[in-house]
Amino acid sequence: MVDVTVMRVVHHLCKNLPIVGEKCVVSTEIERIDRRTAQAWAKGMSVDEYLRRERFLKTRPFSQGLTVHALLDDNGDIILASCETYRVPVTIPGRTTPGFGVGIASVFVDENQRGHGYAAELMRLLHRELADEGAALCYLMSEIGPTLYARLGYVTCPLRLRRYAAKPPTQTTNARLFTESELPRVLLELAPPLHSPLHIPPTVEQLDWHLSRGRFVARLVGQQFPAEVGAQSGSAVAVWEPDLRPNVRRLRILLLAATTASPNLEDVSAVLDAATALAHRLEVPVVEVWESAALEPLLEGGVVHKADDVPMMLPLASDVVPTDFRDCQRYHWL
Numbered sequence: 001m002v003d004v005t006v007m008r009v010v011h012h013l014c015k016n017l018p019i020v021g022e023k024c025v026v027s028t029e030i031e032r033i034d035r036r037t038a039q040a041w042a043k044g045m046s047v048d049e050y051l052r053r054e055r056f057l058k059t060r061p062f063s064q065g066l067t068v069h070a071l072l073d074d075n076g077d078i079i080l081a082s083c084e085t086y087r088v089p090v091t092i093p094g095r096t097t098p099g100f101g102v103g104i105a106s107v108f109v110d111e112n113q114r115g116h117g118y119a120a121e122l123m124r125l126l127h128r129e130l131a132d133e134g135a136a137l138c139y140l141m142s143e144i145g146p147t148l149y150a151r152l153g154y155v156t157c158p159l160r161l162r163r164y165a166a167k168p169p170t171q172t173t174n175a176r177l178f179t180e181s182e183l184p185r186v187l188l189e190l191a192p193p194l195h196s197p198l199h200i201p202p203t204v205e206q207l208d209w210h211l212s213r214g215r216f217v218a219r220l221v222g223q224q225f226p227a228e229v230g231a232q233s234g235s236a237v238a239v240w241e242p243d244l245r246p247n248v249r250r251l252r253i254l255l256l257a258a259t260t261a262s263p264n265l266e267d268v269s270a271v272l273d274a275a276t277a278l279a280h281r282l283e284v285p286v287v288e289v290w291e292s293a294a295l296e297p298l299l300e301g302g303v304v305h306k307a308d309d310v311p312m313m314l315p316l317a318s319d320v321v322p323t324d325f326r327d328c329q330r331y332h333w334l
Contacts, residue, residue: 007071007072007073007074007080007121008071008072008074008076009069009070009071009072009122009125009126009129010029010069010070010072010076011067011068011069012027012029012030012033012067012068012069012070013066013067014026014030014058014063014064014066014067014068015064015065015066016064017058019059022055022056022059023052023055023056023059024055024056024058024059024063026055026058029068029070030068031051032079033068033070033079033082034050034051034054035047035051036079036082036108036110037082037106037108038050038051040108041106041108044245044247044248045220049220052216053213053216053217053220056212056216057209057212057213057216060205060208060209060212061205061208061209062086062203062205062206062208062209063086063209064205065086065087065088066084066085066086067084067085068082068083068084069082069083069084069085069122069126070082070122071118071121071122071125078113079110080109080113080116080118080122081107081108081109081113081118081119081121081122082106082107082108082122083104083105083106083107083108083119083122083123083126084104084105084106084334085102085103085104085105085126085130085138086102086103086105086334087100087101087102087103088100088101088102088103088200088203088206089101089200089201089203090136090137090198090199090200091192091198091199091200091201092136092198092317092319092320093197093198093319093321093324094319095319099134099135099136099317100134100135100136101135101136101137101138101139101200102130102135102137102138102139103138103139103140103332103334104123104126104138104139104140104334105140105141105334106334107119107122107123107140119148120148120151120152123149123152124152126138127152127314127316130316131316131317135316135317136315136316136317136319136320137313137314137315137316137317137320137322138154138313138314138316139200139311139312139313139314139325139332140154140311140312140334141309141310141311141312141332141333141334142309142310142311142312143308143309143310145310146310146312149312149314150312152314153314153315154312154313154314154322155312155313155314155315155322155323156310156311156312157292157311157312157313157322157325157326157328158292158293159290159291159292159307159309159310159311159328160290160291160296160304160305160306160307161288161289161290161291161304161305161306161307161308162288162289162290162291162299162302162303162304162305163286163287163288163289163302163303163304163305164272164275164276164286164287164289164301164302165276165285165286165287165302166251166276166277166279166280166283166284166285166286166287167273167276167277167280168277168280169273169274169277169280170273170277173233173270173273173274173277174233174234174267174270175231175232175233175270175271175273175274176231176232176233177228177230177231177274177278178228178229178230178231178232179227179228179229180208180211180229183204183207183208183229183230183239184204186230186232186237186239187201187202187203187204187207189237189259190202190237190257190258190259191257191258191259191260191261192261193257193294193326193327194258194261194262194263194294194297194298194327195293195294195326195327196292196293196294196324196325196326196327197324198320198321198322198324198325198326199325199327200325200332202239202254202255202257202329202331206331207229207239207254207255207331210241210254210330210331210333211229211241213241214241214242214243214244217243217244217245218242218244221244221245221246223244225242225244226242226278226281226282228278229241230255230271231270231271231274231275232271233266233267233270233271233274234263234264234266234267234270235258235259235260235262235263235264235267236256236257236258236259236263236264236267236268236270236271237255237256237257237258237259237271238253238255238256238271238272238274238275239253239254239255239331240252240253240254240275240278240287241254241330242278242279242282242284244282244284249283249284249285249286250279250284250285250286250287250288251275251278251279251282251284251286251287251288252287252288252330253272253275253287253288253289253290253329253330254329254330254331255329255330255331256268256271256272256289256295256298256329263298265298265300268298268299269300269301272287272289275287288330289302289330290307290328290329290330291304292326292327292328292329293326293327294326294327295327295329309333311328311332313325
């Protein structure tokens with residue numbers, strides 16, 4: 001049992017941080033947390049490169065809703081656990097006005113401090129605070145399986161990974177490529193997702209965060225990030241982000257959606273063909289789509305795999321039913 005009487009939670013808001021060039025100026029406390037988590041999340045980057053990326057991402061508009069949290073010992077000297085939260089809009093069945101939810105990311109405990117329940121205690125404390133603030137739900141993507149978070153009340157959202165091989169473009173495609181400047185128009189035209197009454201809608205800010213991450217990595221490895229960030233064909237829309245790291249090299253579909261309640265399957269195939277053609281041009285071997293329950297009827301071909309990330313949701317409000325969330329997509333990843 002964790003003795004919470006000798007611990008405290010601190011919150012570091014990242015809203016309105018000073019920006020110098022392409023980097024945010026962060027507090028010593030955030031710097032300390034980022035250096036700790038680099039050992040888990042740098043993934044092929046040096047600590048310096050990881051810190052540069054984090055400073056850059058904190059300059060993006062989506063990070064105005066970012067808070068870094070830490071569970072400290074009673075003296076405030078030792079960080080027992082840490083995580084990040086991002087505020088996102090939520091559409092909830094039965095409500096006439098939008099609510100808000102919180103995406104949780106980068107839950108971390110130093111290896112020599114694991115096994116004491118520190119991460120779980122940090123999450124419990126956060127859940128109570130967020131519920132008091134009016135948050136409808138929390139969601140996260142678990143890389144360690146569902147067990148830990150299920151004990152906290154999180155419910156798994158079914159998800160598979162569908163991969164399509166890169167291939168040259170066909171002459172018959174009707175898809176039109178678009179750039180990031182068109183994202184506001186594209187998102188404005190989207191219909192609510194099929195068969196998913198509980199919806200965490202895409203925003204320009206969250207998509208920009210993903211695309212900025214991809215551009216940073218591309219510059220880091222000396223690759224050219226494409227101007228085209230998506231394609232539209234009839235009722236279907238896809239937005240993507242290439243990951244050009246040498247040990248990864250894949251094009252991820254961040255968003256696959258439609259402008260009508262009944263999208264044409266040929267239109268869906270056309271925007272996916274546009275993605276595989278761009279992947280071929282970039283010499284990226286594969287395109288990945290998160291196949292949620294809502295998207296499963298729209299997808300065919302490719303090869304289906306088990307997803308590495310497990311989407312999970314915790315309701316904080318009584319009218320939130322986590323199984324209503326059937327359209328988890330890659331842009332939800334944090």
